[in-house]
Amino acid sequence: MCHHEKKLAQAQYGLIAEVLAYNNLEYVVSSLHKSIPIHVYVSNRRLAVFQKLSRYFHKMFLRKLAFSHNERTSMARSKAPAHPPIDSDNSSASADASEQLDDPMTLPQDVVHRIYPGATDEEISDLRKKCHGITRVYVMPDWLPAAESCCAPFLEVVKEQTARDAETGHVGRGMMAVQEVKEGTFLGVYCGQLLSEEEYLASNTSMVISFWNKVRVDSTELSYASGVHLINHSDDYNCVCSEGVLCGLPVLGVYANKRIEKDEFLRIDYQEDYWKDSEVKKVEVAHFRALEMTDKRYISNLKRMYPSLRQPQRAGIKKKK
Numbered sequence: 001m002c003h004h005e006k007k008l009a010q011a012q013y014g015l016i017a018e019v020l021a022y023n024n025l026e027y028v029v030s031s032l033h034k035s036i037p038i039h040v041y042v043s044n045r046r047l048a049v050f051q052k053l054s055r056y057f058h059k060m061f062l063r064k065l066a067f068s069h070n071e072r073t074s075m076a077r078s079k080a081p082a083h084p085p086i087d088s089d090n091s092s093a094s095a096d097a098s099e100q101l102d103d104p105m106t107l108p109q110d111v112v113h114r115i116y117p118g119a120t121d122e123e124i125s126d127l128r129k130k131c132h133g134i135t136r137v138y139v140m141p142d143w144l145p146a147a148e149s150c151c152a153p154f155l156e157v158v159k160e161q162t163a164r165d166a167e168t169g170h171v172g173r174g175m176m177a178v179q180e181v182k183e184g185t186f187l188g189v190y191c192g193q194l195l196s197e198e199e200y201l202a203s204n205t206s207m208v209i210s211f212w213n214k215v216r217v218d219s220t221e222l223s224y225a226s227g228v229h230l231i232n233h234s235d236d237y238n239c240v241c242s243e244g245v246l247c248g249l250p251v252l253g254v255y256a257n258k259r260i261e262k263d264e265f266l267r268i269d270y271q272e273d274y275w276k277d278s279e280v281k282k283v284e285v286a287h288f289r290a291l292e293m294t295d296k297r298y299i300s301n302l303k304r305m306y307p308s309l310r311q312p313q314r315a316g317i318k319k320k321k
Ligand SMILES: C[S@@+](CC[C@H](N)C(=O)[O-])C[C@H]1O[C@@H](n2cnc3c(N)ncnc32)[C@H](O)[C@@H]1O
Pocket: 171, 172, 173, 174, 206, 207, 229, 230, 231, 232, 233, 234, 280, 281, 282, 283, 284, 285
């Protein structure tokens, strides 16, 4: 790998999300895949770097995919156990993958959830027929390129998410749904700085996510970027991560794996490794925001729960006719 390529690889992994989220939409780059029409909106300034990254990541990650079959996504707190290098068992898969580089349709389809921005329902069903094993298709949501921040309009960053056990206190920021979210809804791309193995080992942050058991994305520096990096842990989770390919680039998408109610907190399973040797004590987080006594919804919720409150009985003696 030449120096320039290495620099590119270390560029913000989240660029793809950033590119899509910018308001300044001047270009439409189509057909990154030869056989599938894909449209990506990028700003003028970022077009060149985007095209370069696209080619580079495409090559690099197809190779990774080939040997990362069945590996699960997990949150990585800091020093995770060293992952085995590409061993001889995998070398044939890796070689196969290099041969497949020009043909994205030969990816190991059972682990790849492809994301096709801008695809219509017809195109999606057509894709499903053509590519066996596609289990999840993300369609680029309208809010992604248009939003001022990349956070979905139906999500909100909450400053303090409480623990379920009130005495335990808070677990820091959290993400909440401000309207009902259907099962399967795409919630955002996990973006941040792509870390090398050395950088990862030297880092000491709780904001690194590792996926394909090889790639680590550090979201420490992000201020908003879709907010999915702020989702707190719960064993009783309502969203999951899914490795995906967006316009030929690998992304880590987060989606709702069940219906999420209005005012419900988003929760994700960081998995056991994250909590092993952690200084932070894992607690069960609140699933819903407690409403202020003065909140209008508090009163209407009470009325819903206790219908008798709707028409308060007047004390007093009935007048005789
Ligand atoms: C990826 S960050 C999530 C966002 C974080 N709350 C913040 O404000 O930046 C992970 C950190 O959140 C806290 N956290 C998340 N879920 C938790 C839980 N169930 N119990 C205790 N702490 C939790 C821990 O401090 C953990 O290291």
